[in-house]
Amino acid sequence: MNRLERLIDEARREVEDNTFAAVRAWKEEEPGRACVGFFPVYVPAELIWAAGALPVAVWGGGDRIEVEMADARVQSFICSISRSTLELGLLGHLDFLDGMLFGSLCDVARNLSGVWARNFPDTFVDYLHYPQNLRSEAARGYYREDLERLGAALGGITGRTPGAAELAAAIDLYEEQRALLRRLAAVRTEEPWRLGLEEQQVLVRAAGRRDPRRHNEVLREVLELLPEREVRHKDGVRVVLEGSFCEQPALELLRTLDQAHCFVVASDLARGLCWFKEPLRRSDDPWSDLVEAYFVHAEGSVVRHFSPSERTERLLARVRDSRADGVFFCTAKFCEPAFYDFVLHKRALDAAGIPYLAVEFEEKMSSFESIRTQAETFAESILFFADEEATA
Amino acid sequence: MYGAGIDVGSTQTKCVVLDGNGEIVGRGLRMTGADVVKASEQVLEQACAEAGIETHEIVYTIGTGYGRFRVATGDDQVTEISCHAKGAVHLFPGTRTILDIGGQDTKAIKTNARGEVVDFCMNDKCAAGTGRFLAAAAEVMGLDVSEIGPVALKSTEELKITNVCTVFVESEILNQLSRGRKREDILAGVHRSIAGRSASLLRRVGVEEELTFTGGVARNPGMVAAVERRMKMKVNASEDSQFMGALGAALFALERAMAGVRRKEQEVQG
Amino acid sequence: MNFVAGIDVGSRMTKAVLLAAEEDGGILGRGKVYTHFDLNGAAERALEAALAEADVARDRVDYIAATGYGRYQVGARDIQITEITCHARGAVELIPDLVTLLDVGAQNARAIRLLPNGRVVSFRMNDKCASGAGRFIERVAGALEVDLGQVGPLAMTATEPCPISSICAVLAESEVINHVTNGETIPDILQGTHESIVDRLASLVRQVNLEPPFGLTGGVANNRALVHALEQRLEMPVRLHRDSEYAGALGAALLGRRRRRQLRTASAVA
Amino acid sequence: MNSPYQHQGSGQKIQKQLLTDWYRHLEQAPERGEKVAYLFISGNIGELLQACGFHLVYPEVNALQCGIKKVAGPNILAAEDIGYSGDVCGYVKNDIGLMLSGNRMPHGTTLPKPDLLVCNYAGCATYLRWFEALAEFYGAEMVVIDVPYLRGTEGPTAEEVRYVERQLRELVAVCERVAGREFDPAAYRQAIDRTVRSEDLWVQILESARHRPSPIDAYFEAVFFMAPIYTMRGTQGCLDYYQAVAKEVEERIQAGMGPVAEEKVRIVMEGPPAWPHFRKFWEMFKKWGAVTVASTYSKVGGIWDLGFRHDPDRPFESMAEYMLGCYTNRNWAMRSQLIRGYLEDYGADALVIHSVKSCRSFSVGQADLREQFIREFEVPTLFIESDLADPRYFAEAQMKNRIDAFFEALEHRRLTAGV
Ligand SMILES: Nc1ncnc2c1ncn2[C@@H]1O[C@H](COP(=O)(O)OP(=O)(O)O)[C@@H](O)[C@H]1O
Ligand SMILES: Nc1ncnc2c1ncn2[C@@H]1O[C@H](COP(=O)(O)OP(=O)(O)O)[C@@H](O)[C@H]1O
Ligand code: SF4
């Protein structure tokens, strides 16, 4: 294994570890610091960091957990991530967390905040309401007050209520990380065979649980090593992956897509960690910068209400910008928000004549035969007939 | 005086006849098939024959199971949930939690010392995780349902069965076989997968010692072992597990008979 | 003369067809065998049957395209292609001008929108639950003890179809038995079953923007009553072909033949 | 033993007339050049929109009526045909299906298109997605009133109330533009005044269930009683209706009559009803002499029995408080508290939780409620699953089995406890 592969592998092992050993070790090494978990999709990580805590993405147990206790708490028609996340908690894997945050995303995530408070009465649990009336003049003010409230509450855990200076520094750090992650995504867009989708996502997911200072170093090194990697140019179709913004597909599924010659060149995977398309506009008031991040820079997502046409236009733009041949809707089973989006997106793609494919996944699935077949078909439908139609 | 309980299940119909002391004196079992009425009559005859009595000697009959309203000779009906609890506590007085896996559904029942239902949960709408699931696996392997448990117990290697759909699992099994996986390992995987589903159902009602396993699937030693392993506790099961519902019904019948609720006599008297 | 074979290893049946390698002609031989668990063996047997029908020796086949869920298990394959691509390609060969295609096999149903050359534009498949596929009917037929071949003809004689509410292919069995005891006739129940499947198939096919001409392939196309119910529900004629069961194998053979020619030309040039 | 009440009271007739007039008026609105706004029941702001000159359409009511009139099935399929998943809220699919088939209600009215979509977002994220879709399909303007989900157990904070109030005031300007008419503050105030009086009567009706036997079924009947206060609150017709019902309830109390012949079990219900199989569903409980004495679903449009009233002197602010306090906008702990209170105040014997697949807003957390009530509070609790809109998710035999088993056990335990 060379250096690059070692870096990726280390990240892989950490993100696949449901006991969060590396995070626990970090906490040991950083006396006086806390760990605050968050459920998808988005929370302002910089606020948590500024309060002296490590933001830890608690995004389900993936295919490495056998859900048993939580099955009894969350009905079978609810998405797996809600269940496996609860299971992680009930198993005690999250006992190192000093707090857990939920944000307004969907009814499941919202109600889960209350379920969490009941089941873990000793943990600090908070719920962040993201304004949905973007036209209201009161919305920014409300959100800002809420962020300040949360900052103070986090300060209550760590003893460090974040002030403007800490917050600005934290935003710098996360801006740097987001810029690096954007560069990594660009590698996929330009030369998808250079970096596997699974490899890229492992590095993204690691950002959800690593000390940002350390992970930024790793990302920088990966980006340096990548151009030298020996790779073979492969034939395939280019797709935009859509619908996995919250529950994350198993890494094996991501590998399957590459094997089926479906190259994901842009995606909303782990949306909360890659929510801003461009650098944030900065001012001398970091609180306001965080507010603007949400109001101005957020990519189309269900966390925030967009007019339907605006959201579809953003998808079409992603297809255009990444020069994709089609769209791959990869939706978590029972994920209502994604299903609603799908109908509107489908209309727009039909109108634009862009091919798409819709599949559903579940965290715990371990057979990818059907997805492979569908992805292969999708690739075949474009590749097999390319020459025939070119000559026709 | 005799009391009878007839449990018309989705797959099999069972009958138990009790004498005045509450001892089981006769049992009847057959496939439910298309003619529910006939099935219930036949199991009753079978049980009476074993007991060496005539059907008219039975004072009171209670029907249970999904076909309980079709028991022609039934004086009354009680749901199988109540009956399983009653039967299980009768056979294993320490029972507080019951896992009942039948042909088409799985139930977790919580009971008190008197055999009264305190809480219950069941799966439905989908045959995943039920006796049918096992039956389908057995069929693909060309085995009888009574054979798969013992085979699964010989497994040496953990193998995960991912399909939950009873229909799809058939082809998954074929697939595993064609990859050269061993029969016992595949079957053990099937058993584990059902034990896992049962476990979450049990967690829903909360598990308290002792756990009694009832329903036809409890006759499968592989399943008993899988549940024990999964729940990390000892499980009560017996040859009569499949008759638990019928037994409970018969106990209710006897109680009613004792209470003097006698249909036939009432009818005669006007 | 050399030949190209297409082999479709389905979950239930494995089908093979034989085409002349150099000429553009149609099917010369067909083979159909049960898949069971030896997928490669099934492929060989189906191929042998096709060779026998065409009276061709095995060594004259110099290109094999495999499709179906067992495509990766066909040892002798030169290429594997998914069943969706193949069904679409085969279907336009059998039923020209096709715009929308529904392929219903034992476990899966796939709705496909295609171009005149057989290219897939979009498709949807049910892949979690067997509720909308052939096995559903098989199970109901099994419960009613009706021969699969008789299902269609019997259902055609229904007077008052009786609705089946269960979505589950497995649980539908007991619902059906229930209906029988309620005095519903077998044709009415069968027709009810067809209508409930057709509901699910219709919504699947509408998801790919159904437009005529519309065709049906897969083993279920043999079932007249289902075809009829589908026509009623979709309010458009359903086009069939007597070889539609072989559409997947044919598509594989056709795509295989093209690929073989491409390779020959390439090596001739080189 | 008394004979059960025969649901032929004057209240029902009035309601029928009210609805007939309402729909006739609505259907003709476009001809008269009047504007139509769509909005949701939970936290609805009917008085305000009417004072801006809008006619109102509640898509949830469309869905509910299609469900009860048994046309939900085809509507849902029509929506699934255009790509809606089998796993999303049946109310949404029902309404979209209705729209696709020409917006003709089962009773014959053709609903006018919306000129304005007011997503009075209160406690359900699906609302947003629902109106986003309607905005796309109708090309109508959409406004969101953002209502923050309640935290803690104290009720809304001053900031939250201020935020919502501010948005309501901003909405007035949008309404004036779309309706082409000026907002009438006096009319608004008067409507709120009538609202308060209706609210008093409504609470009086609900609380009549404290009597033994209860004169009403606070779930199966209340879901019909609640229609006017959720759709036409603030109108004179609404007020008249509750006066009539209150009178009727009083008569029932005098006569000692209730919804079943003999009240044997008093239950509290959590979760929406199974509309497509409403009668059957009710029968399964009646059979056991079970009467609902309090329910959470009858509070989806607003909770007044805890003391809240609109306030004509603070029409905007109190409206904001009302929106924030809706049942689905309450967190788990508040919901649990409410149910516990009902069990105690109404002398109930058991809790029944109906978990519906469509509505995550209701369903997520119900299993914890169940656990808490059984284990911590030792209240006999029945948990059943089906749906409020999709007839496919109602498995009659299984449902009956569970309900029977539950009441069997309850009855049996009582018998043995009595010994
Ligand atoms: N001897 C046996 N060994 C293992 N499994 C058995 C045996 N007998 C019956 N079963 C299983 O029990 C199931 C029937 O269980 P039962 O409780 O009678 O169900 P139901 O009441 O729904 O008909 C069958 O599906 C079968 O798989
Ligand atoms: N004569 C027939 N009448 C009715 N159904 C039939 C008939 N022949 C085959 N079928 C149906 O076709 C299905 C098999 O279709 P097929 O396309 O071969 O499936 P697969 O490719 O999945 O093996 C069976 O489930 C059966 O229900
Ligand atoms: S997966 Fe979908 S439904 Fe589940 S919590 Fe995430 S956004 Fe909500």
Ligand code: SF4
């Ligand atoms: S998944 Fe399989 S077992 Fe479950 S409902 Fe569907 S057909 Fe039945």
Ligand code: SF4
């Ligand atoms: S999810 Fe529930 S509250 Fe929301 S629209 Fe559907 S039924 Fe109504």
